[in-house]
Amino acid sequence: MAEKLIECPHCHGEKICKADHGRSCEVCKTAAGVGRKGKPTPVRCSYCRGHGRIWASEERMAQLQAEEEALAAEAAAAEVSSPEVTPGAEEESAEP
Numbered sequence: 001m002a003e004k005l006i007e008c009p010h011c012h013g014e015k016i017c018k019a020d021h022g023r024s025c026e027v028c029k030t031a032a033g034v035g036r037k038g039k040p041t042p043v044r045c046s047y048c049r050g051h052g053r054i055w056a057s058e059e060r061m062a063q064l065q066a067e068e069e070a071l072a073a074e075a076a077a078a079e080v081s082s083p084e085v086t087p088g089a090e091e092e093s094a095e096p
Contacts, residue, residue, distance in 0.1 A: 028044070
């Protein structure tokens with residue numbers, strides 16, 4: 001089973017964790033020794049150890065790709081299920 005060097009799925013190759021809405025996640029903060037109430041400065045990604053890339057087997061790459069596709073499908077479904085209502089649209093349709 002061959003392994004390939006791929007972009008880190010956690011930091012997306014940036015080497016710094018920004019997974020929690022632009023801030024470092026709890027896992028990476030704990031690994032860096034910052035703790036929960038530490039400074040909000042970004043810390044090194046603990047998944048790739050700050051390299052931006054990880055070695056992954058073909059099975060793992062297929063699993064990561066399936067996870068990405070599922071997330072994309074969820075995002076697309078969320079966009080479809082929440083139609084945008086433009087202001088004044090109800091008023092126009094109420095008039096004969």
